[in-house]
Amino acid sequence: MFNNLGTTIMATFFGEVLSVYSRAVEEDDDELDENEEDEQIRRELEEKREVHLHWSPEVSESLKSGNKLQCSNFVLAVGQNASSFLSVHILSTANWDTIGRASAWNERSRAVTGQSCEESACVFYRHKDNPTVLICQVSCYVAEDQLFQWTEKVFDCLQHRELNVTVLSDTSVADYKTADYLGGSSAPFLRSLHTSAFGDQPVCQSLEQPNIVTGLPAAVLNHCQVHRIAAVVYQCYSDVIGPDSVTMETYKPVLTKLGRSIQLDLSPSTDALRKFVRTTDLQSNLYI
Amino acid sequence: MFISSQSSAPSFRDFTLVMPAVAVGNVGQLAVDLIVSTLNMSRVGHIHTDCLIPMAGNDPYASSKEDGEELHTPAEVYAAAELKLAVLQIRAPILQSKTKKFRQLLVSWIKSSGFSRTVVLSSSHAYQRDDQQLQGTPLRYLVTPSLLKGSADALKELGWREMERVPAFPGLTDGNTEPRLCIPGGGITKGLYTDSCKEDLPLAVLLVFCSEGDNIPDAFALANHLNDWLHLLDDNSKQPNKWKIPTSWSLLFGNGIPPALF
Numbered sequence: 001m002f003n004n005l006g007t008t009i010m011a012t013f014f015g016e017v018l019s020v021y022s023r024a025v026e027e028d029d030d031e032l033d034e035n036e037e038d039e040q041i042r043r044e045l046e047e048k049r050e051v052h053l054h055w056s057p058e059v060s061e062s063l064k065s066g067n068k069l070q071c072s073n074f075v076l077a078v079g080q081n082a083s084s085f086l087s088v089h090i091l092s093t094a095n096w097d098t099i100g101r102a103s104a105w106n107e108r109s110r111a112v113t114g115q116s117c118e119e120s121a122c123v124f125y126r127h128k129d130n131p132t133v134l135i136c137q138v139s140c141y142v143a144e145d146q147l148f149q150w151t152e153k154v155f156d157c158l159q160h161r162e163l164n165v166t167v168l169s170d171t172s173v174a175d176y177k178t179a180d181y182l183g184g185s186s187a188p189f190l191r192s193l194h195t196s197a198f199g200d201q202p203v204c205q206s207l208e209q210p211n212i213v214t215g216l217p218a219a220v221l222n223h224c225q226v227h228r229i230a231a232v233v234y235q236c237y238s239d240v241i242g243p244d245s246v247t248m249e250t251y252k253p254v255l256t257k258l259g260r261s262i263q264l265d266l267s268p269s270t271d272a273l274r275k276f277v278r279t280t281d282l283q284s285n286l287y288i
Numbered sequence: 289m290f291i292s293s294q295s296s297a298p299s300f301r302d303f304t305l306v307m308p309a310v311a312v313g314n315v316g317q318l319a320v321d322l323i324v325s326t327l328n329m330s331r332v333g334h335i336h337t338d339c340l341i342p343m344a345g346n347d348p349y350a351s352s353k354e355d356g357e358e359l360h361t362p363a364e365v366y367a368a369a370e371l372k373l374a375v376l377q378i379r380a381p382i383l384q385s386k387t388k389k390f391r392q393l394l395v396s397w398i399k400s401s402g403f404s405r406t407v408v409l410s411s412s413h414a415y416q417r418d419d420q421q422l423q424g425t426p427l428r429y430l431v432t433p434s435l436l437k438g439s440a441d442a443l444k445e446l447g448w449r450e451m452e453r454v455p456a457f458p459g460l461t462d463g464n465t466e467p468r469l470c471i472p473g474g475g476i477t478k479g480l481y482t483d484s485c486k487e488d489l490p491l492a493v494l495l496v497f498c499s500e501g502d503n504i505p506d507a508f509a510l511a512n513h514l515n516d517w518l519h520l521l522d523d524n525s526k527q528p529n530k531w532k533i534p535t536s537w538s539l540l541f542g543n544g545i546p547p548a549l550f
Contacts (some may be wrong), residue, residue, distance in 0.1 A: 104308070145383050148338035177539045181546040195359050196293075206357050207375060210537045212345035219342035222361045226291050226336045233344075 030163065048105055051142075051149045053157065055100035055124075068159040071130040073261065078216045081236065083137040085248045086168070089255055090191075104150060106143035134158070136160040138216060147219040154225055165224055165231035166258065168251050169217040173237040177211050188238035188250045195221060199229040203253040206228025207235065290365065290397055292333040298367060300374050300401040304518065307376040307394075309410035309480065313498045316409035318507030318537075320377050323520060325349045325364050325534040329375060335363035337393060343379060348483035348536030372521065376426035382476065390528070391479050395487055405435055408517070409481060410495040411512055413473035417497055418454060425449055426497040427513050430481055437488035446517060452494065469512075471495065504537070 051279040055063065063069070075090075077083045082142030090096075102122040110275040127133040142150050192202035193213055207213065213221065224231035235256050238247040292298060306323060308316030323329070328349075338510035339361040344420055347358040367373070382390050398406055413424070428451040431439065453467035471478045477493055486490035494514055498506040511531055521530055 042385075053480075118428065125437055142340045145385060147342050149441065152338075177543055179539065179544045194357070208349060209346060209350070210538050210540075212343050214341070214343050218344040221344040221359060222336070222342050225344075225359045225361060226334050230309075235353045 049143070049146060051102060051104045051146050051153055053100060053102050053153055055157075056098070059099050063157055069134065069157050070132050071134050071158045071163055073134070073258070074163060074165045075135045075258065076134075076138065076165065076167045076216075076220060077136070077169075078138045078167065080139055080243050081170045081238065081247045083139045084166035084243055084252065085251045086135060086137060088248070091125060091137075092155045095128045096135070097128055098123060098125045100124040101163065102136075102138075102154065103149060104140070104142050104146045106141065106146060106262060108141040108143070111180040124205065142216050145214055145245070151219040151223045155227075155229075159229060160229055164261070165220065165227050165229060166254065167217045167220055167231065167233040168254060169215070169233055169235050170247070171212070171235055171237055172241070173239045175211075175236045178208070186237055188240075188244075188247045190250055190253070191235050192232055193217075193221060193235065195225040195228075195230060197224070198232050198255075200230075200232070202232055203257050204234065289336060289393070290333050290401075291336050292301050293331055294333070296508075298332045299401055300367070302402065302404045303367070303372045303374045305374050305376065305398060305401075305403040305406040306514070306518075307406065307408055308378055309408055309475045309477040310378055310381055311411045311475045311477060311495075311540040313500050313503035314412050314505055315411040315496055315498055315503050315506045315510055318392045318503060319409045319498070319510040321348070321359070321537070322377055322507060323514075324375055324377060326530070326532040327368050327371070327373070327520065329366035329368045329373075331364050332367045332374075333365045334361050335365065335376065335397070337363065337390065339382055339393065340378070340392035341380040341383060349534045351535070364404055372404075373518075373520065374401075382448070387479065389475050390465075391476050391483055394480065395483050395489065398489060398491075399483075399487065403523050405439075405492065406484070408491065408493045409450060409471040409514065410471070410474050410477040411498050411503075411506065411510075412471045412477075412495055414474045414497040414499045418452075418543065420459065421452060421497065427509065428452075428492040428495050428497070430484045430495075432481070432489060432491045434488045435483075435492055439492070441530075442517065451493070504540075504543075520533060 017033070059069065075086065079084045101124065121134065122138045122142075125135045127135075136154070153268075190204040191207040191211070192204050194202055195206045212218075213233055213235055217235065221233055223229075234251065236247060236250050238244065238249055238250070259282060289544055306320065308314075308320045310317065343362050345360055347360060348360075360379075363376065363378050366375045366377065412428075427449065429443070429448045430451050431443065436443075451469065451471070454470050455467050456465045469478055474495065477495065481491065483489075494509050494510060496506050496513075508531060523535070
């Protein structure tokens with residue numbers, strides 16, 4: 001659909017011609033007149049790809065009357081392991097209200113027969129006893145052209161003063177660039193990236209050059225940097241694709257840090273962990 | 289839009305703006321990296337827009353680990369007041385559906401900031417050159433009429449080669465088809481150039497024909513070419529390596545080799 005990569009031709013020193021991905025965007029042809037039908041299709045597609053936030057009635061009312069959500073801590077989990085980590089260690093205490101969800105349709109959204117698929121993909125929770133603590137789990141794919149919109153819409157609902165944002169994000173160790181080859185034993189590990197307004201000490205090493213963060217964590221960091229909000233991203237590099245309890249546990253130091261600033265009951269729920277691990281085992285028995 | 293990263297908005301009146309186009313080989317962006325890194329320019333603001341794919345990283349120009357922890361975003365503006373130079377660096381691709389919007393954003397920002405001239409560093413697919421273009425230098429330039437007024441002499445002295453207009457359908461000897469400007473692989477370069485002509489902005493394009501691969505030599509060529517005109521570096525020793533390579537250029541072609549491979 002919206003493909004930012006074009007294939008082009010690269011001639012190597014050995015003379016063979018390879019087809020490679022180039023980030024060069026081909027010249028845009030919008031100088032050509034677009035007929036009405038094309039324009040309509042384009043508009044409809046854009047509308048379909050819009051990010052929508054669905055809040056609970058109480059929150060919707062509050063937002064409509066101009067009051068943003070009071071928020072001192074916003075914890076965002078992007079990816080299966082990050083989300084499961086929050087489920088097991090924080091959300092399992094049942095002191096959380098579901099206050100909303102976000103939907104973002106794109107080329108990777110599975111065909112939805114009922115509402116269930118979308119509902120579980122991106123959910124917002126608020127702590128019952130301390131309603132300024134919000135958590136969001138994102139386990140669906142948010143497309144490149146939706147990232148900015150998602151971030152703006154969500155942060156538009158939060159009050160920014162004294163807001164602290166923590167993002168947990170899964171990524172593959174194959175994306176980690178380092179001069180020394182990583183033996184299998186080093187993954188999974190954490191790296192952090194924070195905005196200038198973040199005055200605290202991250203729980204792990206800072207992300208070294210030339211590594212970068214992309215996707216939703218990057219969109220959140222960009223927004224927070226520009227709006228001077230304290231935010232930190234903890235990127236977990238893992239060599240396992242899919243849910244993995246060892247990868248999940250890598251986020252533990254963040255928990256201890258969060259527990260200091262937020263009054264949370266942080267004891268891990270063994271039931272939730274067992275459920276999560278059991279699902280993992282069922283999913284992949286073929287490759288150990 | 290432009291958001292200052294300092295307490296007050298900087299003034300760019302009468303500054304020269306150098307910016308890259310996201311194009312084949314990312315040569316413009318690499319050349320801009322060299323300029324910012326060598327001149328040790330400081331960041332003065334961000335272009336915060338939904339037109340670019342989000343990315344974030346630590347300071348790509350940090351020389352030591354201590355001052356390396358500063359968050360950088362996909363489009364940032366650097367300035368060197370003593371040189372009256374501002375540089376926009378773009379680190380992410382432009383969303384295909386937003387190219388027109390991004391061009392409009394840039395044009396209106398350039399206008400409102402009062403830059404005396406803008407130079408776009410870009411590149412174009414080497415394999416699409418015609419017979420004429422295959423010979424001689426791979427560097428080309430373009431200027432809008434507005435900039436030509438002030439810089440015609442300087443450009444003549446430099447002896448640069450202007451980007452050729454090519455027939456729309458090569459080989460077809462149809463009298464109706466006029467040669468037109470074509471910059472394949474140049475991203476928004478052509479659009480930005482034509483928009484600037486329309487808006488009467490003083491803008492120049494400097495581009496190099498190249499292919500995807502190791503584009504560092506192309507970046508050096510483009511940066512030196514620009515320097516011949518703007519004299520950003522006052523180093524007259526004609527050393528080939530007067531540009532400082534930023535730390536973010538490490539590992540461009542992958543990680544270290546696993547010892548177990550051998």
